[in-house]
Amino acid sequence: MVSVDPASTENPLQILLKRLEADEAVDALAKQCGVDGWLDSVEVLDAARSQALQMEEELNALRLKIARIENGTLRSELTAFARPPRDIDGSRFWAVLIGIDGYRHHPLHGCVSDALEINDYLLNDLGVPKDCIQLLLGPSGKHRDCARCLPVEISNPSRANIISTLCDLITNHKIEKDDSIIIYFAGHGSCYDYSHYPGNLDNGNSKISFKDLKMITALCPIDRGNQDGGVPVPDISNREIDAILSQVCVEKGHRITFIQDASHGMDFELVARVSLASRFIRYSRNSYLLVVNHVFVPVKFGILFSLLD
Secondary structure (H helix, E strand, O other): OOOOOOOOOOOHHHHHHHHHHHHHHHHHHHHHHOOOOOOOHHHHHHHHHHHHHHHHHHHHHHHHHHHHHHHOHHHHHHHHHOOOOOOOOHHHEEEEEEEEOOOOOOOOOOHHHHHHHHHHHHHHOOOOOHHHEEEEEEOOOHHHHOHHHOOOOEEOOOHHHHHHHHHHHHHOOOOOOOOEEEEEEEOOEEEEEOOOOOOEEEOOOOEEEHHHHOEEEEEOOOOOOOEEOOEEOOOEEHHHHHHHHHHHHHHHOOOEEEEEEOOOOOHHHHHHOOOHHHHOOOOOOOOEEEEOOOOOOOOOOOEEEEOOO
């Protein structure tokens, strides 16, 4: 039975509705705190306090972890924990490390630093000789303003330099069969979808439908879109990478690790606040994308065709 305060201006129905709402709120809180069965307001309150204390402890643990990351102690702890076995021969490791922050449009932060972290790990933990590591870095911000932050022996991560460096892995006589090869890329990625375009791609003895090629992902060099002899510099397609690495496998074995820290999603265009349709390739006679028939099929240089804009 609901008691009514004579001085109250609310009618009994309004009071009942408020109590029902309060009961529902307690019930929801109880479920959130894991309290089952008959509901006791004190029990629910204690459970809520316990959950709040647990969340506070987790938050403090995260704050401590962030502080350890900022002062460098966490990295040293992880490095000590994950120290490689002593029998690893670092002299049989080869690495190509690519980090690009300084894009003309939509520059990034942290890619050069990440590549340098990998470089430090290879040098100091695996004992890889300095001459076995090739750095292609496109700095921006603090690295560009502080020359001493960068090693002297670095190359510009242009399209030509990236492809040339990867192809050198095939012909480098110092790299023996079954040596370990590490390739690291940190930077922008992109993707192109031209499956809706009509026509075929002439492949000499056969023709490939554009529709069959579907989506192509790509890595973005630092000079993407720059004019080179009147032709915009294209991205490096996954098919080019596949063709090069397939040949590396033939010549040097299969101990190849390719680490890619790049997104092929729509975020690149979303940052630019342009239409999603601009992600797709449109016909153009002034630009090119290097493509290979099929993933992991070794070919020399692939097929050139006018598509990318």
